[in-house]
Amino acid sequence: MEKIRGARARARDEVTAAIKDEARRQLAAEGAAKLSLRAVARELGMVSSALYRYFPSRDELLTALIVDAYNALGAAAEAALAAPAAEGGDHLARWTGVCRAVRAWAVAHPHEYALLYGSPVPGYHAPRDTVGPASRVGLALVGVVRAAHDDGSARPCPEPPGELRDEARRIAAELAPGLPPGSALVLLRTWSQLFGLISFEVFGQFDRIVTEREAFFAEAAARLGREAGL
Amino acid sequence: MEKIRGARARARDEVTAAIKDEARRQLAAEGAAKLSLRAVARELGMVSSALYRYFPSRDELLTALIVDAYNALGAAAEAALAAPAAEGGDHLARWTGVCRAVRAWAVAHPHEYALLYGSPVPGYHAPRDTVGPASRVGLALVGVVRAAHDDGSARPCPEPPGELRDEARRIAAELAPGLPPGSALVLLRTWSQLFGLISFEVFGQFDRIVTEREAFFAEAAARLGREAGL
DNA sequence: CCCGCGCAAGAGCACTGCTCTCATTTCGGT
DNA sequence: ACCGAAATGAGAGCAGTGCTCTTGCGCGGG
Numbered sequence: 001m002e003k004i005r006g007a008r009a010r011a012r013d014e015v016t017a018a019i020k021d022e023a024r025r026q027l028a029a030e031g032a033a034k035l036s037l038r039a040v041a042r043e044l045g046m047v048s049s050a051l052y053r054y055f056p057s058r059d060e061l062l063t064a065l066i067v068d069a070y071n072a073l074g075a076a077a078e079a080a081l082a083a084p085a086a087e088g089g090d091h092l093a094r095w096t097g098v099c100r101a102v103r104a105w106a107v108a109h110p111h112e113y114a115l116l117y118g119s120p121v122p123g124y125h126a127p128r129d130t131v132g133p134a135s136r137v138g139l140a141l142v143g144v145v146r147a148a149h150d151d152g153s154a155r156p157c158p159e160p161p162g163e164l165r166d167e168a169r170r171i172a173a174e175l176a177p178g179l180p181p182g183s184a185l186v187l188l189r190t191w192s193q194l195f196g197l198i199s200f201e202v203f204g205q206f207d208r209i210v211t212e213r214e215a216f217f218a219e220a221a222a223r224l225g226r227e228a229g230l
Numbered sequence: 231m232e233k234i235r236g237a238r239a240r241a242r243d244e245v246t247a248a249i250k251d252e253a254r255r256q257l258a259a260e261g262a263a264k265l266s267l268r269a270v271a272r273e274l275g276m277v278s279s280a281l282y283r284y285f286p287s288r289d290e291l292l293t294a295l296i297v298d299a300y301n302a303l304g305a306a307a308e309a310a311l312a313a314p315a316a317e318g319g320d321h322l323a324r325w326t327g328v329c330r331a332v333r334a335w336a337v338a339h340p341h342e343y344a345l346l347y348g349s350p351v352p353g354y355h356a357p358r359d360t361v362g363p364a365s366r367v368g369l370a371l372v373g374v375v376r377a378a379h380d381d382g383s384a385r386p387c388p389e390p391p392g393e394l395r396d397e398a399r400r401i402a403a404e405l406a407p408g409l410p411p412g413s414a415l416v417l418l419r420t421w422s423q424l425f426g427l428i429s430f431e432v433f434g435q436f437d438r439i440v441t442e443r444e445a446f447f448a449e450a451a452a453r454l455g456r457e458a459g460l
Numbered sequence: 461c462c463c464g465c466g467c468a469a470g471a472g473c474a475c476t477g478c479t480c481t482c483a484t485t486t487c488g489g490t
Numbered sequence: 491a492c493c494g495a496a497a498t499g500a501g502a503g504c505a506g507t508g509c510t511c512t513t514g515c516g517c518g519g520g
Contacts, residue, residue, distance in 0.1 A: 008466075008518065033263065033351065037508065049510080050468045058508065118349025120433055121263060163445040171439065188440065189427070189450050195435075196426015197419070203350055205425075209401065210418065215393040220419050227453075238486065238497070267477065279479080280499050288477065 016054050018044060020068065023061055027111045032062070032121070062121065067133055069112040074136025076105040081140055091148040092222065092230040098140050099194055099221035106198045113202055117195055135175075138191055142176045145187060145228055149179060154229040157182035183229055190224040197221075246284050248274060250298065253291055257341045262292070262351065292351060297363055299342040304366025306335040311370055321378040322452065322460040328370050329424055329451035336428045343432055347425055368421055372406045375417060375458055379409060384459040387412035413459055420454040427451075 022040045037058050038048040055061040080101035081094060089097075106113040116134075148154035159182050160168040168181035176184045197220050200206055201213055210216050252270045267288050268278040285291040310331035311324060319327075336343040345351075346364075378384035389412050390398040398411035406414045427450050430436055431443055440446050 006518070012466090031351075032349070036506085038506080047469050048508085049470075052509075053467060114349035117429075117433070117435075119262070119344035121261075161445070161449060164442055164449065167440070167442045167446070175439070185446075188446075189453070192430040192435065193423035193426045193450075196423045196429065199347075199426065199429060200422040203347070205347075205422065209405070210397070212394055212397045215391070216397070216415075216418075219391060219394065220423075223419070223457075236487065242497085266475085268475080277500055278477085279501075282478075283498060 012054070019051065019054055019061070020064060023065060024068075024112070027065065027115070028109070031111050032115055035062070037061070059121070062115070063130070065112070066115050067130055069109070069116055070130060070133035070136065072109075072112075073102065073105050073116065074133055074140070076101045077137045077140040081143065090230075091144055091153060092225045094147075095141070095144045095225035095228070095230050096218060096221045098137075098144065099224070100218065102137055102194070103198050103201070103217055103221075106202050110202050113198075117199055118203070138175070138187075141191060141194075141228075142179070142187060144225075145183060145230065146176065146179060148230050149183070154183075156180070157186045157229050160185050186228050190228050194221065194224055242284070249281065249284055249291070250294060253295060254298075254342070257295065257345070258339070261341050262345055265292070267291070289351070292345070293360070295342070296345050297360055299339070299346055300360060300363035300366065302339075302342075303332065303335050303346065304363055304370070306331045307367045307370040311373065320460075321374055321383060322455045324377075325371070325374045325455035325458070325460050326448060326451045328367075328374065329454070330448065332367055332424070333428050333431070333447055333451075336432050340432050343428075347429055348433070368405070368417075371421060371424075371458075372409070372417060374455075375413060375460065376406065376409060378460050379413070384413075386410070387416045387459050390415050416458050420458050424451065424454055 019040060022043050023035060026035050026039060026043075035058070037051055040061075041048040041051045055064065077098050080097040083097065085093075085097070106117075145154065157180065164185060165181070168185040171188060172179050172181045172184035176187060179187070197217060201210070201217070206213065249270060252273050253265060256265050256269060256273075265288070267281055270291075271278040271281045285294065307328050310327040313327065315323075315327070336347075375384065387410065394415060395411070398415040401418060402409050402411045402414035406417060409417075427447060431440070431447070436443065
């Protein structure tokens with residue numbers, strides 16, 4: 001992490017950022033399927049082959065966008081945790097605050113959200129770089145529940161049934177150390193159900209059905225929090 | 231609905247079916263993004279332009295596959311309802327039966343499932359033909375809850391909060407006539423959360439996290455059913 | 461100062477969806 | 491039975507795509 005970087009490297013970073021910005025714009029405008037390297041290059045006034053100096057393939061560009069999107073979403077979730085309104089509030093309010101922040105980001109960036117939680121792209125398998133940023137939202141939720149546990153205000157979650165005992169223990173150890181296995185299992189469930197609600201809204205399944213989306217989601221998020229023991 | 235149809239019409243149906251079959255195979259093998267009209271035509275020994283006599287565009291082919299997939303999934307859900315094991319059983323067992331059938335179909339046909347519940351394709355907006363088949367799973371779930379309501383074994387769902395009163399009433403009238411507004415709202419929630427669970431499994435979010443998937447899902451589905459009043 | 465490496469440009473390959481034209485086949489009404 | 495019309499297939503062609511390879515230019519670091 002040298003402070004001084006050659007002008008060359010600086011220029012490279014600027015071009016890289018410009019490419020990602022333009023790609024993000026096309027993503028927002030047309031969706032991932034229509035993201036064209038040539039179109040990005042054209043818009044930036046360069047020739048398509050030049051773009052390959054910065055990203056070795058279209059998939060690599062997509063991966064970069066995915067990592068950025070995971071980080072943006074994770075940052076939004078963490079910001080909701082740090083918000084002054086959440087500081088003094090009860091744990092359930094902090095939980096729903098995180099949920100609403102995640103939903104708000106998803107609604108504001110539907111195509112990027114689709115990149116993260118929609119159909120996986122063709123032969124693409126998430127490289128290692130994505131797992132860290134990808135887990136930030138989950139960790140934020142875990143954090144809320146852990147805080148409730150630490151000050152004793154959490155209601156206990158049901159013990160996992162026999163076939164899930166070991167599984168729950170392992171999950172708790174890996175993803176939510178310090179939480180009882182039952183809570184870890186419930187968190188996993190509520191986590192995926194939360195994104196079920198958001199995906200249905202973003203992907204249009206609620207069109208012509210749900211109109212009061214904020215209220216509908218807020219109530220659902222609160223119920224998920226209650227189920228998670230808050 | 232004439233019983234006798236010319237040999238021409240018959241041949242047309244056969245070719246149409248063959249195209250869809252081959253398209254489905256490519257879908258299963260490579261994913262929707264790589265579904266190529268030319269490749270389908272090539273595999274069928276015809277020239278690409280001939281294919282346009284059967285489907286006016288690639289999107290129309292996709293739509294046909296989507297409708298078929300919705301119907302297959304809906305049929306699986308309804309079959310679970312009609313299964314002998316479900317006949318005498320309690321309502322919760324029938325609920326989880328439907329859920330498990332939906333999940334099983336999704337796991338067995340991941341790419342077709344992604345077509346239905348993944349990111350919407352580029353500029354594609356679901357035509358009217360899809361809404362009927364698309365609602366079959368939802369209607370099956372509504373049916374289970376309605377049956378429980380009719381024989382008085384359903385636990386009442388909480389009244390919707392003020393801002394959702396009218397919304398819930400409208401939804402109940404449109405989608406679940408005869409059910410109280412609170413139940414309709416809860417059903418909408420559990421419906422989307424059910425697909426959240428399935429999508430996370432099919433789209434790989436549970437990779438390296440959940441291994442006992444059947445048991446995990448079964449418990450989650452049962453809890454959703456309980457929340458729906460069963 | 462000056463040479464090398466980073467970079468851009470361009471041509472080219474193998475694809476894609478889709479359109480148009482032209483020949484052939486087959487159906488339905490007289 | 492015939493003949494026009496409609497349905498179907500074949501082929502060429504257009505504009506676009508991701509990606510590779512080769513060729514040169516010019517800036518930056520030794």
